[in-house]
Every structure is written in structure tokens, then in C-alpha cells.
Amino acid sequence: MTGLIGQFSMGNQCSFQIPYFFNYTNSPRKTQKWTRFILDVYFKDNVLGVCGDEDGGSMSSVVVFTAMGFFPVKPGSPMYTITSPLFSKVTIDLPNGKMFTLIAKGSSKTKKYIQSASMNGRKLDKLWFSHRDLVNGGTLVLEMGEIPVKHQA
Template sequence: YAHGNQPIQHMVYLYNYANQPWKAQYWSRKIMDKLYSGTENGYPGDEDQGQTSSWYVLSAMGFYSVTPGTGEYVMGSPKFKKTTISLENGKKFIIQAPLNSSSNVYIKSANLNGKNFTRNFLTYKDLTEGGMLNLEMDETPNKNRGLLSQDKPFSLTKN
């Protein structure tokens, strides 16, 4: 894995398609922690049209656009305890992960607008309608969450 090679930056999120979403959570966080820092070496590779910084910004919020054009954002592990996205329509989409820490990188459970949320992706509609995504983070992976076919992101090959 060469993170500085932009065409493969989505690869860590592919675990969401392979019944191992906890590995996407682990590796997305590991890459952010190891490859992005406030030092002269803290930014990997070159910057082709903002791809590397876009990867970090989206990943730090806890999701990434693996398949642009589908309207889906595949989940990873957020870096922050709270992120507020202020939308052009005046609404806000808030991601809360109060137990988030350097060791609590796994999504134990989630709810979206007060309802149980098991999908491994958010939709553009989820984001633009505004609302609240609550993530219960833990240091142990939940290997039972997000494994049903409806929990997986878009793929031409669902099996």
C-alpha cells in the first residue's frame, strides 16, 4: 500500500465490501495517525488536484467517497469527538463520537437521527437533509455490525 499514490487511497475502505468493516476503521485511522502529522514529513506524496488533502478531510470526518457518482460515502473511523458540517441549505449534519480516542477507533454501534444505523455508508441524502449521526466508539472491533447485504455500499458485484 503506497498512500501517496492517489488512485489507491480508497483501498482501505474496501473492507466494508468484504464483511470486515472493522478493518476499514482500523486502517483508515492508522493511516491518518501515521502518515499525516504536523511535521515536515507529515503529508504523504504529492497533491494531485487536492486528492490527498481531500482523502484526509473526509476520512477525519469518518467517511470517504469510494465510488464517486453513486451518492454514497463509505465509513471509516472519525478522528474527532464531534464534527459539524454546515450545509448551504442552512441545515447541519453532526457526527458525534464522544468516546472517540486514539485507542477507541472501532464503531461499536451507531444511530442516525435516533434510529439504529447499521449501514457501512452514508448517502448524499443523509448528509444534505441534516441530522445527527451518533457513533459509539470502542477499543474492540464489533465483528457483527454492518454485515448484512443492505449494510454494504454500492457495488456492481454484491456477492
């Protein structure tokens, strides 16, 4: 087994969603901390490559979603939970001609904690959004900082 963090294995497809569960508790900062750690440690552009067995792109899809700053935690549920993106801006061109953009103001290796979040100018009171929000286009803005926020959006 590879990619072990305690008893959690990032190399095992059955547990990809586990670091995101902190978003559903009073500790969403832990989702941001651990998803960044996982990308930084287990998915590098070097000989180590990918930790675990890449079956049909599932592990790569986790990396792409996480790097963009959101992830579909529950298969079949049209929701995405938010985490610390690697990029300061990501734009998805949608088939309906619209675009979904995620802007992470100040995002960096040290500014990995979400201070606040808004969708289309409205403050989010939770760290997830619907698939409908994505396909209708729009902008998700994350204000990033170095210090984790204990209770946040």
C-alpha cells in the same frame, strides 16, 4: 512511491479508496484500523507532511473526509462509507441552512472501533449513508470502543 503498506500506496491517488473496501466485507473493523493508521503515520503536522504527490487537493480531501469519519468511495455515486473519526464531534453547515453532525461517543486514539451506528435516531444496518442523508441535515452517532466488533452495523 511513498506511503507503502504492503503493495498498497497511500501516496497514490488511484488507491485512496482501498482501505474503505473492508466496509463491504465481514471485516469493517479493518477499515477503522487502517484508516486510523494511515492518518496517524502518514499525515502528521511535522516536516514529513504528506506522503506522496498532492495533486490539486485530492490527498488533502481524503485526509479531511477520513478525519471526519466518512468518505465517498466511488466517484459519481452519492454514498459515503463510515470509518473511525479523529474527532468526537464534527458539524457541517450546509448551504440550505441545515447542519449535518457526526458524533463519535468516546472517540480516542485507543477507542477507534465503531460499536454501533445510528442516523437520526435509527440504527444503521450498514456502514454507509447517502448524500441525501447528508444534505438533508441530521445527526450520525457512532458509539466507539477499544475492541473491534467482528460483525457490526
